[in-house]
Amino acid sequence: NAGVTQTPKFRVLKTGQSMTLLCAQDMNHEYMYWYRQDPGMGLRLIHYSVGEGTTAKGEVPDGYNVSRLKKQNFLLGLESAAPSQTSVYFCASSYETSGSLWGYEQYFGPGTRLTVT
Amino acid sequence: GDSVTQMEGPVTLSEEAFLTINCTYTATGYPSLFWYVQYPGEGLQLLLKATKADDKGSNKGFEATYRKETTSFHLEKGSVQVSDSAVYFCALNRGGSEKLVFGKGTKLTVNP
Numbered sequence: 449n450a451g452v453t454q455t456p457k458f459r460v461l462k463t464g465q466s467m468t469l470l471c472a473q474d475m476n477h478e479y480m481y482w483y484r485q486d487p488g489m490g491l492r493l494i495h496y497s498v499g500e501g502t503t504a505k506g507e508v509p510d511g512y513n514v515s516r517l518k519k520q521n522f523l524l525g526l527e528s529a530a531p532s533q534t535s536v537y538f539c540a541s542s543y544e545t546s547g548s549l550w551g552y553e554q555y556f557g558p559g560t561r562l563t564v565t
Numbered sequence: 566g567d568s569v570t571q572m573e574g575p576v577t578l579s580e581e582a583f584l585t586i587n588c589t590y591t592a593t594g595y596p597s598l599f600w601y602v603q604y605p606g607e608g609l610q611l612l613l614k615a616t617k618a619d620d621k622g623s624n625k626g627f628e629a630t631y632r633k634e635t636t637s638f639h640l641e642k643g644s645v646q647v648s649d650s651a652v653y654f655c656a657l658n659r660g661g662s663e664k665l666v667f668g669k670g671t672k673l674t675v676n677p
Contacts, residue, residue, distance in 0.1 A: 452608075479663055481664075488669070489669070490654070490667050490668065490669035490670050491609075491654070491667045491670075493664060496663060496664070498663055504663075506664075538608055538609065540609075552597075552658070553597075553599055553611045553614055553658075554665055555611075556601075556608035556609040556610070557608050558607060558608045559607070559608050
């Protein structure tokens with residue numbers, strides 16, 4: 449089991465460029481998430497998905513788009529990168545939580561460090 | 566809404582010292598509680614969890630007890646090592662919710 453993998457590990461973009469971050473999981477998890485981590489801000493949820501073909505906005509969705517065409521993959525897109533999007537991006541996945549009496553933990557990927565100049 | 570408050574860092578300790586990182590939460594119902602650890606340059610890993618009141622989660626010498634009466638889930642370790650240097654995140658998940666709610670993280674540095 450590779451768990452949760454992220455591609456690429458590092459990327460430098462110029463303002464206005466676009467890119468897509470790929471997240472893949474091999475645990476057959478229903479739920480997938482994209483977070484960004486900035487100094488002093490902890491983790492903030494960008495978008496998430498509760499199943500193939502579904503997506504939902506998190507806490508800081510502006511400037512990002514996502515797609516979940518296959519259950520195992522969750523893509524995060526930046527259409528026109530801005531310096532404020534310089535951050536470390538983490539993908540996570542979990543088992544389905546709806547209907548559960550207790551929550552399930554999330555499994556995290558290693559992160560993508562993005563710099564926008 | 567749900568929230569997690571954990572002590573501000575950074576925390577600097579000498580090897581073999583006792584560690585406490587405080588975490589309190591606000592949530593409706595009976596959330597599950599988690600501690601995650603992030604080693605330098607890596608993603609978050611689950612350290613321990615507790616799913617109901619009075620449960621004690623433990624792993625790698627770390628412990629935390631789910632205290633419903635004080636809405637707390639403090640992380641403790643009796644004797645820290647240099648290899649414990651990391652950022653620690655407290656988090657909660659309300660049953661049936663898709664999301665984890667994280668604290669802002671506490672950076673721990675352990676000196677030899």
